[in-house]
Amino acid sequence: MTTSPFDSYRPPEEGGRRRRRSGVRGAVTGAVSDAARGVAKGGRGAARGGTNWLKRDGGGRREAPAVPDAEFSSYYGRAVIKPVPWDYKIPAYLFVGGIAAGSGLIASGAAATGRELLRRNSRLTAMTGVALSGAFLVADLGRPERFLNMMRTVKLTSPMSVGTWILSGYAAFAGVTTASEVARLLPLPERGVVGVLTRALDVVDAPASVGQAFFAPPLAAYTAVLLSDTVTPVWFESRRQLPFVFVGSAALASAGVQMVLTPTEQTGPARRFALLGVVADLVAMHRLEEHLTRQDLDEPLRTGDGGAKLRLAKALTIAGGLGTLAAGRSRVVAVASGLALAGASALTRFGLVDAGMVSAKDPKYTVGPQKRRLEERRAAGTVHDSIVTVR
Amino acid sequence: MGYLARQLAGRTDPALDAGWEEPPSRKGFFTDTSICIGCKACEVACKEWNALPMDGSLDLTGNSYDNTGDLGASTWRHVAFVEQSKDRIEAARESGQRLVDLGMPTVGSPSQAPGVAGSASAKPLSKDGEDLRNPYQNSGGGTPAGYGTLPAPPEHGGPSLGDMLTEKEAVDNGADPLSAGGGLGTTVDGTPMVGPLPEFRWLMASDVCKHCTHAGCLDVCPTGALFRSEHGTVVVQADICNGCGYCVGACPFGVIERRSDDAVSVRGDGHVPDVGVAQKCTLCYDRLSHDQTPACAQTCPTTSIQFGAREDMVTAAQDRVAQLHEQGFTEARLYGANDDDGVGGTGSVFLLLDEPEVYGLPPDPVCATFKLPEMFRVAGWAGTGLLAAAAAAFLGGRR
Numbered sequence: 001m002t003t004s005p006f007d008s009y010r011p012p013e014e015g016g017r018r019r020r021r022s023g024v025r026g027a028v029t030g031a032v033s034d035a036a037r038g039v040a041k042g043g044r045g046a047a048r049g050g051t052n053w054l055k056r057d058g059g060g061r062r063e064a065p066a067v068p069d070a071e072f073s074s075y076y077g078r079a080v081i082k083p084v085p086w087d088y089k090i091p092a093y094l095f096v097g098g099i100a101a102g103s104g105l106i107a108s109g110a111a112a113t114g115r116e117l118l119r120r121n122s123r124l125t126a127m128t129g130v131a132l133s134g135a136f137l138v139a140d141l142g143r144p145e146r147f148l149n150m151m152r153t154v155k156l157t158s159p160m161s162v163g164t165w166i167l168s169g170y171a172a173f174a175g176v177t178t179a180s181e182v183a184r185l186l187p188l189p190e191r192g193v194v195g196v197l198t199r200a201l202d203v204v205d206a207p208a209s210v211g212q213a214f215f216a217p218p219l220a221a222y223t224a225v226l227l228s229d230t231v232t233p234v235w236f237e238s239r240r241q242l243p244f245v246f247v248g249s250a251a252l253a254s255a256g257v258q259m260v261l262t263p264t265e266q267t268g269p270a271r272r273f274a275l276l277g278v279v280a281d282l283v284a285m286h287r288l289e290e291h292l293t294r295q296d297l298d299e300p301l302r303t304g305d306g307g308a309k310l311r312l313a314k315a316l317t318i319a320g321g322l323g324t325l326a327a328g329r330s331r332v333v334a335v336a337s338g339l340a341l342a343g344a345s346a347l348t349r350f351g352l353v354d355a356g357m358v359s360a361k362d363p364k365y366t367v368g369p370q371k372r373r374l375e376e377r378r379a380a381g382t383v384h385d386s387i388v389t390v391r
Numbered sequence: 392m393g394y395l396a397r398q399l400a401g402r403t404d405p406a407l408d409a410g411w412e413e414p415p416s417r418k419g420f421f422t423d424t425s426i427c428i429g430c431k432a433c434e435v436a437c438k439e440w441n442a443l444p445m446d447g448s449l450d451l452t453g454n455s456y457d458n459t460g461d462l463g464a465s466t467w468r469h470v471a472f473v474e475q476s477k478d479r480i481e482a483a484r485e486s487g488q489r490l491v492d493l494g495m496p497t498v499g500s501p502s503q504a505p506g507v508a509g510s511a512s513a514k515p516l517s518k519d520g521e522d523l524r525n526p527y528q529n530s531g532g533g534t535p536a537g538y539g540t541l542p543a544p545p546e547h548g549g550p551s552l553g554d555m556l557t558e559k560e561a562v563d564n565g566a567d568p569l570s571a572g573g574g575l576g577t578t579v580d581g582t583p584m585v586g587p588l589p590e591f592r593w594l595m596a597s598d599v600c601k602h603c604t605h606a607g608c609l610d611v612c613p614t615g616a617l618f619r620s621e622h623g624t625v626v627v628q629a630d631i632c633n634g635c636g637y638c639v640g641a642c643p644f645g646v647i648e649r650r651s652d653d654a655v656s657v658r659g660d661g662h663v664p665d666v667g668v669a670q671k672c673t674l675c676y677d678r679l680s681h682d683q684t685p686a687c688a689q690t691c692p693t694t695s696i697q698f699g700a701r702e703d704m705v706t707a708a709q710d711r712v713a714q715l716h717e718q719g720f721t722e723a724r725l726y727g728a729n730d731d732d733g734v735g736g737t738g739s740v741f742l743l744l745d746e747p748e749v750y751g752l753p754p755d756p757v758c759a760t761f762k763l764p765e766m767f768r769v770a771g772w773a774g775t776g777l778l779a780a781a782a783a784a785f786l787g788g789r790r
Contacts, residue, residue: 080645082647083640084637085649108781141633143632143667149616155613157760159763228766231642239762244773370754384496387754388754391709
């Protein structure tokens with residue numbers, strides 16, 4: 001018993017002190033039945049029924065619950081897995097990498113069909129994109145000075161290692177085609193060392209263009225594997241749809257950029273490419289959402305920052321796609337549609353990365369689906385592959 | 392099974408796969424949470440030996456007595472404190488009993504019938520398979536056993552399993568299970584084992600890197616900074632790591648983490664080592680190389696953390712869970728001792744007294760790389776589609 005003078009202000013105690021039976025601890029440490037009993041007694045149930053936080057759970061003498069009742073067991077609501085420590089640079093990398101890959105394909109097609117302006121612009125876009133993506137990748141590392149450690153090894157089980165080599169291969173071919181393009185732009189002497197180099201570039205131009213086209217699809221698609229090969233629930237579960245979303249997004253974004261940069265007379269193929277990309281993106285995204293809904297993982301895709309970005313991305317994709325249909329006649333419409341498509345692609349990447357981060361930080365997205373698939377296996381009579389055993 | 396097929400999933404010897412010739416036996420932990428007292432000596436010993444900096448500033452989580460939160464770059468051992476009410480204890484016991492009823496596998500030979508396989512000390516139990524499933528079926532219609540005061544200690548620290556089996560046989564032959572001495576054994580202070588459930592309990596569990604057979608972190612590391620040691624463990628080389636953080640997202644247990652610069656140094660000069668580099672438990676690779684025990688296991692005062700050859704650890708875990716089941720603690724279960732699970736079995740085996748997620752462990756972890764062939768295949772189709780779309784766009788007319 002304390003004897004502080006402030007004790008005189010204390011209200012009289014009503015009966016013995018009891019341990020709180022329904023509360024934050026019980027709820028999040030898995031005492032679901034505790035919480036249920038609390039509701040049944042009218043404690044928290046009544047509180048939820050409209051009274052304010054002051055009256056919750058014991059009229060203000062006990063602490064109000066800080067978190068809502070959890071429907072699953074977890075360790076104080078802490079995340080089970082850790083989110084990947086990536087910031088905005090990785091979705092930005094995905095975006096410019098996609099533009100680089102799509103621009104490479106457009107450049108090769110333009111070179112093969114003799115569209116000079118489209119070829120020049122898309123080649124320069126491809127080089128800019130690949131340089132930017134490399135810069136983003138290096139900047140995102142915790143220790144950028146160690147980037148070369150990536151080049152120590154080739155590791156097929158690591159999508160990042162595979163991707164680094166894809167990016168390097170693509171950059172090598174893009175470097176040659178870009179050099180060839182720059183040599184055409186500059187007033188270079190036709191004799192001497194420079195002249196020899198220019199003629200050599202003319203010779204290797206076509207093979208490098210083919211090489212660039214060969215490395216572009218893996219560059220656009222591997223980033224989906226990069227995300228899927230983690231335990232982040234949204235990314236891992238979307239492993240069958242994500243590559244199609246990403247290649248579609250790469251196609252519409254790169255074509256959109258060319259619709260902005262190049263006159264409409266030469267961007268016919270780019271517009272068709274954009275339309276194919278729009279269709280692929282919308283269909284794949286729809287299937288992705290359906291699949292995640294079945295897995296009970298659609299919430300991060302529909303709510304919060306990620307959800308808002310993905311909704312805006314879908315609207316821009318549709319708007320850009322419709323604009324592309326009409327963009328053959330008007331440069332203004334083409335520029336507007338192109339910008340919409342590029343923005344849609346960026347928002348898709350950022351939205352999906354956001355949704356993945358959200359799904360990693362909340363244990364319900366980890367524990368819930370895992371428990372469900374475990375129960376399904378057990379219901380089917382499969383018990384040999386569980387991490388929990390008895391005896 | 393071929394070398395390549397073993398690399399992504401299934402049972403295998405990881406050290407042999409990694410190319411070690413005649414490696415020593417695979418090492419591992421057995422963490423018996425039923426006798427953990429939550430003293431955190433393991434946390435402290437780990438920090439001291441490995442010179443780990445403080446985790447962040449002195450923020451307390453406010454969760455029970457856990458001021459660490461979870462495993463991370465600077466916390467390689469973490470003691471969880473779970474507060475549980477009577478209802479939850481009942482639920483845990485029931486879920487454990489349900490696992491037994493499901494016929495969950497004995498470790499090592501899932502093809503054999505449960506109860507027949509297993510360790511030597513489990514054999515006396517298995518002469519009557521039904522007894523093993525529910526040892527109390529004959530003792531008064533499922534009388535709740537256990538929770539006198541403490542779980543009985545392991546064999547070398549309390550009543551022997553043999554004594555308890557004798558007593559159990561006496562009960563089976565008609566003795567009163569509730570009578571003192573004629574019951575199902577006594578706890579360490581002599582209280583009969585049969586008693587009411589407590590109103591409240593703490594689960595304390597020391598968590599650590601699992602050193603998986605198929606380690607997601609190791610698979611996805613693009614630099615080779617993570618490697619498989621000759622002891623079958625997974626170790627990070629700080630000087631090779633480039634800080635990409637991919638391993639962080641690939642660990643199904645949320646163990647490995649990139650050390651951020653908001654960690655406060657315990658050293659006087661303010662220097663925090665290895666910032667921006669992924670860090671995790673090495674299973675004291677430096678000590679193992681000199682036939683030493685890892686710091687956490689050596690300092691554990693209750694033998695809750697045991698260290699040794701993984702086979703021995705799995706056997707010890709099986710014996711212990713059999714003993715606890717025999718005493719009525721049906722909530723006891725093993726975590727990570729199954730070579731057929733999603734990560735091919737873990738080097739660190741745990742005995743838990745409730746569902747894994749209660750301790751912050753995933754209930755069905757899968758090494759994501761297990762699905763990598765499928766992912767690359769789908770990506771291949773997507774890339775081919777992109778190429779075809781580009782071709783179609785350019786071949787589809789001159790305009």
